[in-house]
Amino acid sequence: MENAPLFSVKVTVNGQLFEREVEPRLLxxxxxxxxxxxxxTHVGCEHxxxxxxxxxxxxEAVRSCLIFAVQAHGQEIVTVEGLTPDGGREALHPxxxxxxxxxxxxxxxxxxxxxxxxxxxxxxxxxxxEGEIREALSGNLCRCTGYHNIVxxxxxxAETLRHG
Amino acid sequence: xxxxxxxxxxxxxxEEALALLNEYGYxxxxxAGGQSLIPxxxxxxxxxxxLIDLNRIKELSYIEKNGSGLRLGAMTRQRALERxxxxxxxxxxxxxxxxxxxxxxxRNRGTIxxxxxxxxxxxELPAVMWALDGYLKLQSAAGERRVAVQDFFVGMFTTDLExxxxxxxxxxxxxFPRSGWAFREIARRHGDYALVGVAATVRLDEAGRxxxxxxxxxxxxxxxxxxxxASDALIGELPGDALIETAAALAAEADIDPDGDIHAxxxxxRQLARVLARDTLRRAFERTK
Numbered sequence: 001m002e003n004a005p006l007f008s009v010k011v012t013v014n015g016q017l018f019e020r021e022v023e024p025r026l027l028x029x030x031x032x033x034x035x036x037x038x039x040x041t042h043v044g045c046e047h048x049x050x051x052x053x054x055x056x057x058x059x060e061a062v063r064s065c066l067i068f069a070v071q072a073h074g075q076e077i078v079t080v081e082g083l084t085p086d087g088g089r090e091a092l093h094p095x096x097x098x099x100x101x102x103x104x105x106x107x108x109x110x111x112x113x114x115x116x117x118x119x120x121x122x123x124x125x126x127x128x129x130e131g132e133i134r135e136a137l138s139g140n141l142c143r144c145t146g147y148h149n150i151v152x153x154x155x156x157x158a159e160t161l162r163h164g
Numbered sequence: 165x166x167x168x169x170x171x172x173x174x175x176x177x178x179e180e181a182l183a184l185l186n187e188y189g190y191x192x193x194x195x196a197g198g199q200s201l202i203p204x205x206x207x208x209x210x211x212x213x214x215l216i217d218l219n220r221i222k223e224l225s226y227i228e229k230n231g232s233g234l235r236l237g238a239m240t241r242q243r244a245l246e247r248x249x250x251x252x253x254x255x256x257x258x259x260x261x262x263x264x265x266x267x268x269x270x271r272n273r274g275t276i277x278x279x280x281x282x283x284x285x286x287x288e289l290p291a292v293m294w295a296l297d298g299y300l301k302l303q304s305a306a307g308e309r310r311v312a313v314q315d316f317f318v319g320m321f322t323t324d325l326e327x328x329x330x331x332x333x334x335x336x337x338x339x340f341p342r343s344g345w346a347f348r349e350i351a352r353r354h355g356d357y358a359l360v361g362v363a364a365t366v367r368l369d370e371a372g373r374x375x376x377x378x379x380x381x382x383x384x385x386x387x388x389x390x391x392x393x394a395s396d397a398l399i400g401e402l403p404g405d406a407l408i409e410t411a412a413a414l415a416a417e418a419d420i421d422p423d424g425d426i427h428a429x430x431x432x433x434r435q436l437a438r439v440l441a442r443d444t445l446r447r448a449f450e451r452t453k
Contacts, residue, residue, distance in 0.1 A: 004169045024215070027206075047203035051269060066202045067273070070172060071185030072217060128332060137310070138354040139267025160227040 011072045013038065014082035020081035024070050029053040031069035032079060040080040040112050044141070051140035054113035055079050061117045083119075095119065095157045104153030106144035114140045118154060126162055128154065167205035174217040178303070178380040181216055182330060186305035188214045189327040195219070196239060196278025199270045224277070224332060227251060232338030238277025238331050241327040246271060255336045255392055257345035257363060261292050264347070267355040275316060280316075281331045281428045283323045284386060286357040290317060291382040292347065293334065294390065301333035308332075310427050317387035342368040342375075344451035346444035349383075352427065359428045364444035366398070368452045374398045379441055384422035384433060391419035394441065403449040412441035 013036060020035050029046070032038045032055070044052035046065045053064040056078040063122040083093040092100065095115055105111045114137065121136040122128070128136070133154045134147070142150060175181040185192060193212035195201060196219075204210040218224060224239035227248050230306050234254050236245070244252050246262035264281075265271055265288050279289045280300070290313070293300075298313040302325060316324050325331065349361030360383050367376040377398040379391040394415035416438035424430040 004171070007172065023169065025167045025169055025205075027166070027202075030166075046206050048199060048270065051267070054269055057272075061269045062272050063269050065201075065206070066199075066270075068172075068202075068217075070174070071198075071217060105334055121268070135263075135354050138270065139269050 002017050007070045007073075009069055009073045011075060012067075013077045014079060020069075022069050023070055025110070026069045028055070028067040028069045028072055028077075029064040031072075032064060032077070035069075038081050042109055042112055044109070044113075049141070050110070050113070051117060052110050052113040054140065055114055056082075056119065059120060061120050068122050078116070078119075080150040085114065094160045095122070095153075096118060098157035098160060099150075099153045102149050102153035102156050104145065104150045110140060110142045110144075112144065114150065116146055118157070121157055122154070122161060126158060128158055130155075165379075167202070168208055168211040171214045172217065174220050174291055175213065176220050177228050178196045178221055178330075178332065181218060181221060182305045182328075184214075184216050185330060186328045188216070192216050192327075194278075194281075194330060197241070197270075197274035198278075198286065199266070199274040200278070200282045205272065229254065233372075234336040236276055236336070238281075238333060239275050242271035242274045242276060242279070243268070254339070255296065257308075257324060257347055257365065258292055258295060258336070260345070261347045261363065264288055264349055264351075264355070264358075264361075270355075274335045275283060276334055277331045280313075281323060281325060282336065283317055283319075283321050285320050285385060285387050286383045288347075288349065288358070288361060288363075289379040291361065291388040292363045293336075294388045295345075295365045295378045295380040296336050298337070299379075300331055300333040301335065302326075304329045305331045310335075314390070321387040326436040332436060340367050342370075342452045344368075344448035346447035346451070348444050350441045360384055360422070360433050362437065362440045362444050364441070364448045366403070366445065366448045366452060368403070368449075372402060374401055374403055374449075377445075379411070379419075379445065381415070381420055381437060384437060385425060389420050391415035391441070392416050395439065398445075403445075405446075408442055408445045408449070411445060412438050415441045 010019045042052040044050035048066045055064045118145045192214040195217040219291035226237040228235045252259040293313045300311050344366045346364050349355045349358035351358045362381045365378045369375040377395045381389045394411040397411045416434045
């Protein structure tokens with residue numbers, strides 16, 4: 001097949017405007033990793049099951065492997081890198097700090113997707129019950145932790161965020 | 165896993181989208197929320213030559229009152245339905261169902277029209293719309309038609325849509341007085357495909373007898389499956405525990421014919437269907453009061 005025409009994509013990622021020419025079939029997850037070198041967004045299953053590639057699209061958690069980069073034209077994306085503008089040198093985001101404190105990760109592969117799922121969740125549920133947390137996590141697979149410490153980390157983060 | 169190349173169109177109006185669909189027909193796929201289409205493209209199970217992205221068409225995204233019923237634009241996100249007061253007040257069965265559809269990340273993108281037109285036999289919304297006696301507006305460049313949900317599903321992933329037609333609106337009729345409803349499903353993990361699920365709607369007459377009953381299952385056949393014998397057993401009768409048990413048994417043993425797979429045997433699905441039918445009917449009749 002002849003080369004598909006390229007489309008211009010202008011997208012704000014972590015507050016910075018990027019412009020690239022892409023094939024329409026390029027997934028947003030690959031766009032973030034390969035075009036913008038933002039490799040914090042992990043690619044697991046690439047069919048919407050594992051949640052590792054979750055990013056914020058206009059403030060809502062979405063799977064970046066189920067959107068084409070062209071569809072993000074004119075929209076606002078936040079990736080895990082956006083949680084700590086200085087790369088975490090000064091301080092981690094309170095949610096990340098809680099994961100560190102409560103051992104909410106082991107290998108860490110699923111963690112970026114889990115964090116990005118939880119950012120809007122905690123805004124909507126500042127005082128979540130354990131059941132609500134587990135339901136919020138149901139779209140993210142973690143094969144190390146068994147989820148117990150992730151739930152503890154979310155409870156800790158909710159407390160920190162409530163009390164500033 | 166990467167999709168094969170395709171020609172991409174992102175029309176800004178319905179008229180433009182219908183013209184493109186008219187031009188490309190079978191070659192084209194409509195991209196709504198993409199939460200089913202993009203995975204199948206990533207696997208290359210689907211390799212459409214042309215993709216018509218509907219996400220820029222603002223006129224297809226709305227939740228409106230229609231008398232005491234509702235009109236829903238096909239591109240309305242599932243998350244918007246989940247959060248809508250109008251849906252909670254005028255289509256409480258739909259409101260009750262929304263949190264069971266996949267995960268929040270999926271509902272943030274997934275649309276009601278895309279879900280229904282995809283016709284996945286394990287999907288909640290086709291069964292719910294069937295139980296609600298919904299209507300679908302199908303539009304093409306040549307005109308439009310209105311189809312009852314019950315006539316829309318032809319088979320597994322197959323609908324009454326012609327290649328140049330698009331589902332543009334879902335109509336939910338007003339609820340009658342003395343109506344009740346309930347939804348339940350059983351899945352291995354919240355948000356996974358259900359092993360069995362059911363939507364129930366019932367209505368009583370002034371004397372308190374069951375005037376109408378619909379029990380619509382999903383994940384037990386090629387599409388939504390209405391339990392006709394169970395309805396027949398309920399209609400004209402005074403609802404009570406014994407009657408509900410009889411109807412639930414008929415639904416599970418005679419109305420449905422589920423297959424077994426690695427997740428559940430056919431027998432287990434029947435048993436779940438019976439329990440879910442009983443629970444939803446009980447709840448639906450309670451709500452008529």
